[in-house]
Amino acid sequence: MKYIQEFNDPDLARRLLEDIHATATRPWAMMEVCGGQTHSIIRHGIDQLLPDTVELIHGPGCPVCVTPLEVIDKALEIASRPGVVFCSFGDMLRVPGTDRDLFRVRGEGGDVRVVYSPLDALDIARRNPDRQVVFFGIGFETTAPANAMTVHQARRQGLRNFSLLVSHVRVPPAIEAIMDAPECRVQAFLAAGHVCSVMGTTEYPSLAERYRVPIVVTGFEPLDILEGVRRVVRQLERGEHRVENAYPRAVRAEGNPGALRMIEEVFEVSDRAWRGIGTIPRSGWRLAEAYRDFDAEYRFDVTGVRTRESALCRSGEVLQGLIKPNECEAFGTTCTPRTPLGATMVSSEGACAAYYLYRRLAAAPAPAAPEEASIVG
Incomplete structure (x- = not known):
């Protein structure tokens, strides 16, 4: 297949669904670790087309959602300071901190700008040598190479007025934390294709072996996901626990060597807090010692930040796959995209936002039979 529309082919989708329905003989629960x-x-109702025995659990796959409240509050503090240009992707502007968000900081006079690349922020720093320019560098392994390259370029060009507020997280340690949790129901994983396109798959076989769970790397189109589910169900039914790459058009086992070299030069592995989950050992990156001068937390000495999560928001349980978004009492009432209590309702990859946008306001209806299924929207 060469074109995007081919990955929405209803006949192929029906055949994959028929295979899944015919193969699944027992209850199975698998987690996708990707907000996309x-x-x-x-959006496509894939979970409603699967047999009753196959459950998809939504994991902590949204980078905006897992950015800890403490880092959000540090961003708000830095963005409020005079002489600072604070640059971020648009999703972050409405993520609630303890008592405000970046939109409010901008409304109060802060110079908060939406950019489409960290290199845009570097260009702003180049054109404004009298201002301190900060880029909010969040995300999984996918966005780390671009952020690393930007800091690398800033040092090469001698731009001392540029810095990065870092909140990068790594997927494999999150899988460990999920599997080690006493309430874990996950029996398999759909791994994020874009993460693996950077990092490869070398970290996954040991996880599959240790926890005896299938891990299938998959893409984001309907047929990608159905093929990933089909492979997972086949492994589970056979008692297997291997890593499979169902996204070979983008993912190689070795990943992207150039991107990996850049990450290794600029970042070092560190413990990292995940919003709603807590600190996971070795689950993030921070700037390496050679680049520490470009770390906004050090440059602005942001300390003494006191955070307070909403008592009504259950996004932490959503991120851990313990509840579905519409099982939260605040969902769709006190918590909406206009009045979000947590990041999962704000982000374009947040599970709560998906359930609200596609009107999953109540319990899901019974799945359709394969012959009635239609995956094209």
Whole structure:
């Protein structure tokens, strides 16, 4: 297949669904660790087309959602300071901190700008040598190479007025934390294709072996996800636990060597807090010692930040796959995209936002039979 529309082919989708229905003989629960996959699943109703025995659990795959409240509050503090240009992707502007968000900081006079690349922020720093320019560098392994390259370029060009507020997280340690949790129901994983396109798959076989769970790397189109589910169900039914790459058009086992070299030069592995989950050892990156001068937390000495999560928001349980978004009492009432209590309702990859956008306001209806299924929207 060469074109995007081919990955929405209803006949191929029906055949994959028939295979899944015919193969699944027992209850199975698998987790997708990618917000893009979550949105595709909910948008196309994939979870409702699967047999009753196959459950998709939404994991902590949204980078905006897992950015800890403490880092959000540090961003708000830095953005409020005079002489600072604070640059971020648009999703972050409405993520609630303890008592405000970046939109409010901008409304109060802060110079907060939406950019489409960290290199845009570097260009702003180049054109404004009298201002301190900060880029909010969040995300999984996918966005780390671009952020690393930007800091690398800043040092090469001698731009001392540029810095990065870092909140990068890594997927494999999150899988470990999920599997080690006493309430874990996950029996398999759909791994994020874009993460693996950077990092490869070398970290996954040991996880599959240790926890005896299938891990299938998949993409984001409906047929990608259905093929990933089909492979997972086959492994589970056979008692297997291997890593499979169902996204070979983008993912190689070795990943992207150039991107990996840049990450290794600029970042070092560190413990990292995940919003709603807590600190996971070795689950993030921070700037390496050679680049520490470009770390906004050090440059602005942001300390003493006191955070307070909403008592009504259950996004932490959503991120851990313990509840579905519409099982939260605040969902769709006190918590909406206009009045979000947590990041999962704000982000374009958040599970709560997906359920609200695609009107999953109540319990899901019974799945359709394969012959009635239609995956094209």
